[in-house]
Amino acid sequence: MNTPTPSVTDQYDLSDATVAAVRRTLDGRWHALRDEIRDRRDFADLRVDPATDVGSHRAAVWEMLARLADEGHAVHGFPVAVGGRGDIGGSVVSFEMLAYADLSLQVKSGVQWGLFGGAIQALGNAEQHARWLPGVMDLSLPGCFAMTETGHGSDVQSVHTTATYDASSGELVIDTPTESAKKDYIGNAARDGRMAAVFVQLWSAPAGQAPERHGVHAVLVPLRGDDGEVLPGVEIVDDGHKEGLNGVDNGRLAFHGVRVPRENLLDRYGTVAADGTYSSSIESENRRFFTMLGALVRGRVSVSGSAVGAASLAQTIAVRYGEARRQFAAPGSDEEITVLDYLAHQRKLLPGLARTYAMRFAQNELVEMLHDVQTAREAGEDVDEKRQRELESRAAGTKALSTWHATATIQACREACGGQGYLSENRLGQLRADTDVFTTFEGDNTVLLQLVAKGLISGYADDFGHLDTLGTVRFVADQVLDTVAERTSLRQLAERLRAVAPGRDEEDVRDRSWQVKLLDDREEHTLDGLVRRLRPARDKGISPERQFAIFNGAQDHLLRAARAHLDGLVLDAFVRGIDACTDPSARALLGKVCDLYALSLIEEDKGWFLEHGRISATRSKAITAEVNRLCGELRPHARALVDAFGIPEAWIGAPIATGAEQRRQDEARAHAASLA
Structure with a gap:
């Protein structure tokens, strides 16, 4: 066990008001709806004992679904003409909040109201809406997708x-x-x-x-x-x-x-x-097929949000436990050390926590985009096709990143809680099992990254096939290899950040403009390299089989280009989220969390940055040291950061996160004192 990080003096006023300001920033545009749902203390009653047999579990979830239907939980996203609220973004947010209750209930509600009802709403006409959607909403017509x-x-x-x-x-x-x-x-x-x-x-x-x-x-x-x-x-x-x-x-x-x-x-x-x-x-x-699929993108956005919610719940449990659990006495003291004071434990939890914050901001922007595009379409307005394609690409990429993140994060949280994390009562095992399939439903993540990469190559045609079909290989070979897609806003962001803080030392790894530029360079270099690898496929006289072989042989590069692009989008969303926060202490705290996210992202791929001459060995070591330092600086605020997720106490449901561990530690200290 390594030596614990020394206590760090608080630099921020982490009053209830500050935590509330961070929560308000995280909650985004639908903050009022989130608070309305949080006021439902009965969400804790929606959870099913994981030991329940399958038949009883299904029956219990059905009863809970009927209860939600009776209380109007389903009406947010459906048209006003059939009794809904016409709030598409609100429907995604209300679905996401169910992740804190029971994931089977959440997924079943998503099937009924998001997929089955969503298909009728997106693909049907007004008469079909009037005929079937009321029964979908009140559960008198249970359906499948x-x-x-x-x-x-x-x-x-x-x-x-x-x-x-x-x-x-x-x-x-x-x-x-x-x-x-x-x-x-x-x-x-x-x-x-x-x-x-x-x-x-x-x-x-x-x-x-x-x-x-x-x-x-x-x-x-x-x-x-x-x-x-x-x-x-x-x-x-x-x-x-x-x-x-x-x-x-x-x-x-x-x-x-x-x-x-x-x-x-x-x-x-x-x-x-x-x-x-x-x-x-x-x-x-x-084009008709992809237009139809584009209309169904809400399901993918909803899965992304539920993954972020599940990760938030797991981190709330693990951080709370890490603040209460003690292990090994400090040198020269009889007092055992809180495990979250160990750097190894901070490393296990805090970079992942920073990534959850980043994914929350990216998800907020995605929900806003979905709401605006689909609300305009429902109103009969023309939707710019480029905007629709951007929505589909961002939904695919954000879903892939958020679900992979949830899988990795929940496992890390389980390990951080040791044997207690393996007990069913503490929810982490069930969260891990229930979310594991998120990486492959509503689109396999690897396939979704290919969709993102396809959008990065310019000359985006109206009429195209799949990435794994010969038609797309020919399309790529014939039309798109002369130019590269428009860059993300990373470069503009870096320039804006330098303009705001022109005196920052470029050697400072916490210089946000340097972080952004580094990620932008990686994206540009990776995408340019992909185009060069595909260029031979356009040579005259090349056989279709050889074209496909070239394309297939570059799929690893294709996926890396998509991932590099998405990392930039998420960081960009994080920075905009901070800009929207008006509370100075909350902004300062979020700034440190953003630094930890960006630097841990760079550290994770520093092999690439070293290989391509973007950083020196000395700078690589400085990045690792700075991640360690940030973990120490954020350690005193870890509880505030998970409290800012705003998960009501009654919903958490894990004894190790609700005081049981603290009581055990208090009893142990009292016992040790009596022996002394």
Whole structure:
């Protein structure tokens, strides 16, 4: 065990007002809604004992979901015309807050109101909204979002389930042609769902003509009758026990000649007339598909927010425990040392805490962008396509970073709490199990980073295919290698920071403009290198197989370019968050947290910075020393930093974080004193 960091004199006034100012800054635009939800002390009652068997767990989560529906928890994001509030950002925030209660409940609510209801809202017409959304909101129509197939997860455009229009009856016939086409891992399917938004290849043609394929569309397909019995032609298999989230009834769906009315086609972007004629306002199938997926981006944003919330809860538990737990006596003293006073423990928790702050600010900006874009679309306004693409790219990247961060952070917190962190009552094990799947649902993180990288290459065309298809390889080879995408705002940010503080020593690793410039250089160099690696794919006479090989061989570089870009976006969001804070002591504290985030990010990849001559060996050592120093300086404020997440005491639910450990330590000291 290393020598503990000496106590550091408080440099900030960490009064309740200061903590409140930090919380207000973290809460962002929907701070009032967050406070409204925090006032619900009964959220602690929404948690299910992790020892509950699967059947009882599912039943309990259903009862809690019904309770939320009765209390109007679901109405935020739905249109005012059907009884909602029209507050899309508010719907994401209210969903995120459920992470502090029970993650199975959160995910099940996300399936019902975010995915199933969101699909109807985003892809349906006004008449379909009026017909189905009230039942979605009040839970009288429990539903599923059936997109993923056993054989096609990330590659949604290639799903095999079909919907073929029969003009003689005016019905769509839904079929699952192969085992791999079964809709898999579908939430709400195994127990509660009565209807599913099923993503299919749509086929139709006027009478007497051969059916034509029109690409992926969504159709509402009933699964169960009012008595709960599975309907004819529908096959449902329970996916069974999972590593986590066992309060969610995931199932596998197949359809065998199931007929539904033509009006069940969600037809905002494509419709079939009574005679079988297909029409769409978007001529290109590829563009239509990506427009449809773009309309469904809210689910990805919501998962990102829940990951940040789960990380915040884990760090609240671990930091509180670290402040109470004592281990080994200090030299010359009988008093044992608080474990959070050890540098190793600070290193385990505080850089991750700084990253959670950074991800919170990035998430806040993402929710604002989502709200503004989708509110404009719901109002019938034209949405700039570049803005929509930016939203999709940022949602993909932020979701990937936040969910990977949650996985790593919760594990670090579990380890920091030792055996106590392994007890179910202290929640960390369940948080770890429940969030592990976040890295692969609502988009596999590696695939999402490829989407981000695609957006970094200029010449962004309206009509494109997947990154892993030959069509995209040709597109890259033919059109995009002459120029590189517009840079992020990192460079402008660095210039602004230098203008604000022109006297800063460039040798000072806490110089924010230096930190930003270093990350900007990494992004620019990585992206330029990616373009150079892809350039041979455009040579005349090169075979398609060789084109693909070049592209496939650069995927590691592609992912690194995306990650470098996203790190810059997150730091940029952090700096803007600090700028929005008006309380001087809160700004000073947030500034140190931002320094720790930026420097720990650079330290994490300092091999690259050394290899590419961006820092010297001496500067590399100085960065590590400064991260250590910042951990020591922030140590006295660790409890204030997690309190600023604003998680109500009754919601935390882990005995080690709510005074039990402190009482044990007090009893131990009293016992030691009696022996003396």
